[in-house]
Amino acid sequence: MKKTNILVKTVLVSTMTALFATAFTACENLQGSLSSSMQAELNEQTGTASYDYKTWYYNGYSGEDMTSAGAQTLCVNFGQKVYLKSVNPSGKFVITYTDSDGDTATKSITSLGGGFSPDCTSYYLDMSPVTRLLDGVTTSATVDIKMSGFYCAEGEQTDRPIAAFVLSALQVRPLFTATKFDFSTVDFSTSSSFEIPFTGSLTLNEEGSSVIGSDSSGKNYEFSVSVKDKSLVLNPKFSEAPADKTLIKAELKGICAEGAGEPYKKTMTLNFIKHLIAIDGLEDANWTSSYTLSIADESGDTAAEGADGNIYTTDCDITKLAVTNDEDNLYLGIWGSLNSSWSDGFAFMISKDHSSDIAYATGKEKFNFADSVTFGRESLAHGKPDFYMYHKPQSNEVGAWVESDTTTAAAVTVDAAANSSSSFMEYAIPMTELAKAGIVIGDEVHVAAIFSAHWDAGIFASDVIPDAVASTLSENHGSIVLNFQNGFSYTVK
Ligand SMILES: [Ca+2]
Numbered sequence: 001m002k003k004t005n006i007l008v009k010t011v012l013v014s015t016m017t018a019l020f021a022t023a024f025t026a027c028e029n030l031q032g033s034l035s036s037s038m039q040a041e042l043n044e045q046t047g048t049a050s051y052d053y054k055t056w057y058y059n060g061y062s063g064e065d066m067t068s069a070g071a072q073t074l075c076v077n078f079g080q081k082v083y084l085k086s087v088n089p090s091g092k093f094v095i096t097y098t099d100s101d102g103d104t105a106t107k108s109i110t111s112l113g114g115g116f117s118p119d120c121t122s123y124y125l126d127m128s129p130v131t132r133l134l135d136g137v138t139t140s141a142t143v144d145i146k147m148s149g150f151y152c153a154e155g156e157q158t159d160r161p162i163a164a165f166v167l168s169a170l171q172v173r174p175l176f177t178a179t180k181f182d183f184s185t186v187d188f189s190t191s192s193s194f195e196i197p198f199t200g201s202l203t204l205n206e207e208g209s210s211v212i213g214s215d216s217s218g219k220n221y222e223f224s225v226s227v228k229d230k231s232l233v234l235n236p237k238f239s240e241a242p243a244d245k246t247l248i249k250a251e252l253k254g255i256c257a258e259g260a261g262e263p264y265k266k267t268m269t270l271n272f273i274k275h276l277i278a279i280d281g282l283e284d285a286n287w288t289s290s291y292t293l294s295i296a297d298e299s300g301d302t303a304a305e306g307a308d309g310n311i312y313t314t315d316c317d318i319t320k321l322a323v324t325n326d327e328d329n330l331y332l333g334i335w336g337s338l339n340s341s342w343s344d345g346f347a348f349m350i351s352k353d354h355s356s357d358i359a360y361a362t363g364k365e366k367f368n369f370a371d372s373v374t375f376g377r378e379s380l381a382h383g384k385p386d387f388y389m390y391h392k393p394q395s396n397e398v399g400a401w402v403e404s405d406t407t408t409a410a411a412v413t414v415d416a417a418a419n420s421s422s423s424f425m426e427y428a429i430p431m432t433e434l435a436k437a438g439i440v441i442g443d444e445v446h447v448a449a450i451f452s453a454h455w456d457a458g459i460f461a462s463d464v465i466p467d468a469v470a471s472t473l474s475e476n477h478g479s480i481v482l483n484f485q486n487g488f489s490y491t492v493k
Pocket residue numbers: 277278279280281282283284426
């Protein structure tokens with residue numbers, strides 16, 4: 001009997017296997033014969049995993065240690081309600097990043113986790129396996145993701161498995177540019193706007209539409225919050241400007257970064273200052289506000305080859321110069337690929353009284369760079385701008401003078417700062433010092449900046465802004481003729 005039973009069972013199993021195989025083959029054939037529109041309809045009914053972005057932004061700034069940060073998620077959208085049969089999806093992250101030794105490293109992590117959106121049409125994939133590698137030295141990564149195990153949870157295709165989610169070369173980047181921002185209280189009112197720039201697009205949920213921050217004395221400041229391009233815009237709900245150097249700690253909430261699942265929260269420090277510009281190497285909003293005038297310079301226009309072929313080149317390329325002032329300082333900002341080495345320096349000149357200065361007005365005086373003292377005041381002994389400043393970023397050496405009469409110059413103290421990528425530098429010149437040169441509110445001045453390379457091959461002018469100031473360059477750019485009448489015009493206000 002036992003044997004018979006086994007035989008019967010075997011026959012039954014074989015028959016059933018054959019039946020399933022036939023059914024499976026028929027189903028496969030049916031799928032294979034579906035028209036593309038029918039397949040699209042089937043996919044729509046079943047749900048398809050998708051992520052529409054090339055980048056995922058984490059809740060940090062470049063250089064922030066994210067190794068123990070809380071869970072942050074990437075939103076995989078299915079377009080239909082879905083479910084998982086096991087607790088977690090199966091699949092893996094393959095992460096490529098630059099490790100702390102500067103070497104390219106690859107890591108494969110097979111544990112995936114996360115949770116469903118409230119309506120179960122999306123899965124919020126926990127990105128901790130990636131963010132744990134971002135230790136402040138490693139600030140970005142490239143990730144391949146494969147994830148499967150999801151089933152359709154509604155409609156005619158309920159319980160049908162959904163094709164694996166596959167994403168290649170996802171860029172992982174910080175969402176924030178900094179955690180401290182300087183805001184000027186010049187002309188402060190409830191209409192004032194203070195912008196916090198982000199690196200990616202975002203929206204705000206209701207929770208994020210206002211923020212209350214407090215200063216060190218516990219005083220509260222409330223702002224309404226909105227999104228403009230890739231920035232959060234804060235409008236004060238109070239009419240009295242915070243005192244100079246008030247630091248407000250504010251928690252930004254409800255930040256829905258493009259492609260992220262759960263919204264982010266981040267604590268920011270808002271530094272309110274009475275000046276238009278803070279000299280800290282960070283670009284203040286006022287560098288592009290209506291308070292500021294600027295002029296562009298061509299990029300790629302550094303020192304063309306001289307006729308004798310004896311030319312030095314650098315990769316320092318100025319692309320913009322900006323000027324503004326408040327009651328205490330006149331500010332200069334400069335942009336470009338401001339790469340310098342050795343004793344390279346930037347010279348800034350402000351001329352007010354150039355019409356009475358024959359040497360400059362006629363363009364006859366040479367500003368000779370072929371001398372080690374040219375960065376100082378000495379080379380300008382004949383025909384002078386009213387203000388002269390040099391800055392050598394490599395040694396952070398700054399010197400400045402104002403022309404107090406036709407023969408003497410007085411050293412003045414200026415404030416200078418460059419950003420970490422040498423693409424921006426800013427300077428403050430006290431109005432009280434400029435007044436010693438007769439430059440006061442209402443005066444029109446002409447401004448010029450020159451990048452001067454200075455190393456063992458020689459000393460030469462490499463890039464000038466505005467171009468028209470340098471009416472003549474010698475063949476190897478070792479000397480230059482300046483005409484301040486062609487300088488950038490700015491009226492002190
Ligand atoms: Ca600044």
